[in-house]
Amino acid sequence: MSNELLVIFYILATLAVAYLWFYPKVIGENVKLMAWMDILVTGIPLAISALLFWESNPPLRLLFFDLNWFFFTLIAMFAIELPIFLLYLRARGLSEKYWAMFRIAPKGSPDAAWASASVESVERQLNDTRWDGLRTRGAKTFLLVGSNIMILFGTGFLVLVGDNQWTSYGLIHILLIFVFWFLLRQSVRLVADAPEEALDEMMLELRNRSYVVAFRWLTTLVALGVTALMIFAVISDFQPGSDGFNYALNPTWPQVQAVFWLYFAYILMLPSMALISLGLKRERKKS
Amino acid sequence: MGRKPKSEEERVANRVEDLRARNNLSRQELAEQVGVHYQTIGYIERGEYSPSLVLALRIASVLGASVEEIFWLDEENNE
Numbered sequence: 204m205s206n207e208l209l210v211i212f213y214i215l216a217t218l219a220v221a222y223l224w225f226y227p228k229v230i231g232e233n234v235k236l237m238a239w240m241d242i243l244v245t246g247i248p249l250a251i252s253a254l255l256f257w258e259s260n261p262p263l264r265l266l267f268f269d270l271n272w273f274f275f276t277l278i279a280m281f282a283i284e285l286p287i288f289l290l291y292l293r294a295r296g297l298s299e300k301y302w303a304m305f306r307i308a309p310k311g312s313p314d315a316a317w318a319s320a321s322v323e324s325v326e327r328q329l330n331d332t333r334w335d336g337l338r339t340r341g342a343k344t345f346l347l348v349g350s351n352i353m354i355l356f357g358t359g360f361l362v363l364v365g366d367n368q369w370t371s372y373g374l375i376h377i378l379l380i381f382v383f384w385f386l387l388r389q390s391v392r393l394v395a396d397a398p399e400e401a402l403d404e405m406m407l408e409l410r411n412r413s414y415v416v417a418f419r420w421l422t423t424l425v426a427l428g429v430t431a432l433m434i435f436a437v438i439s440d441f442q443p444g445s446d447g448f449n450y451a452l453n454p455t456w457p458q459v460q461a462v463f464w465l466y467f468a469y470i471l472m473l474p475s476m477a478l479i480s481l482g483l484k485r486e487r488k489k490s
Numbered sequence: 491m492g493r494k495p496k497s498e499e500e501r502v503a504n505r506v507e508d509l510r511a512r513n514n515l516s517r518q519e520l521a522e523q524v525g526v527h528y529q530t531i532g533y534i535e536r537g538e539y540s541p542s543l544v545l546a547l548r549i550a551s552v553l554g555a556s557v558e559e560i561f562w563l564d565e566e567n568n569e
Contacts, residue, residue: 403526405539
């Protein structure tokens with residue numbers, strides 16, 4: 204038997220035990236437990252593949268590609284299990300209950316695809332006082348300035364550091380992005396990331412206004428990025444006798460990380476930053 | 491002719507706070523009855539937010555007065 208057929212055989216065997224006995228008899232209708240157990244079930248063929256192929260690491264053919272044992276098992280498992288899983292949910296009437304677990308905004312919400320905070324968590328935050336320290340004028344200014352300095356400093360560090368022992372400090376940059384994202388969200392009580400069902404008309408107006416501002420900032424950032432790229436390409440190629448199409452970008456891995464995390468950080472944080480900025484502007488006007 | 495910027499538009503003055511006190515309602519209670527957050531009632535009372543027509547009608551209904559009795563354009567403070 205070829206290695207590919209062997210992997211598919213124990214994937215099918217694992218799924219047969221899972222879907223004919225384990226899920227219906229042991230897990231029942233507890234969809235949360237089923238989601239966790241699915242990770243365990245996926246782990247079984249992966250563990251078998253590791254035992255069989257870790258040392259020899261043969262290439263395994265999946266349609267047009269040669270893959271290693273890990274990716275072959277994972278992709279084959281996903282492809283075989285997905286239709287079985289969907290049929291199982293439908294046959295037992297669990298589809299609605301299962302997908303509701305992963306739904307952040309209410310079903311049918313215009314923000315269903317975008318909201319990253321649930322109605323319940325926003326309602327909790329609107330009555331929360333534990334994080335009021337982050338909602339003072341000084342704290343908001345610090346968060347706004349601090350998060351921008353952190354993003355730009357981290358990006359500069361990753362661009363300049365090159366592939367050396369300092370590269371691993373990039374992980375601190377990534378960690379800080381998520382820390383500041385969390386603090387910004389607490390500061391604006393999740394309003395920037397909330398589905399409209401969680402907000403009243405005034406908050407909705409504020410949230411929507413903050414997205415206009417955030418979009419303008421993001422487009423400025425994108426425009427600066429692509430303009431810098433264009434200028435770099437033109438300057439790199441500005442040599443006598445050049446035909447105008449000879450330039451090469453050879454970014455290091457940390458430089459790719461720098462660009463990725465720069466945009467990713469701003470995509471995450473700009474709505475909350477804009478909301479804070481609008482709030483500060485309003486407070487300044489009042490005083 | 492374009493619209494004036496928001497900052498130059500007339501403010502809406504109101505007597506929500508006064509009528510709320512007469513009705514013995516807290517901000518929280520009024521907010522719950524009209525379906526907004528209690529902070530929004532605070533913004534409305536201070537004239538920092540002008541409610542939509544729907545919200546104004548709801549507030550008027552809870553406070554037992556007409557919309558015109560509660561809200562009016564604060565032209566004096568804008569000149």
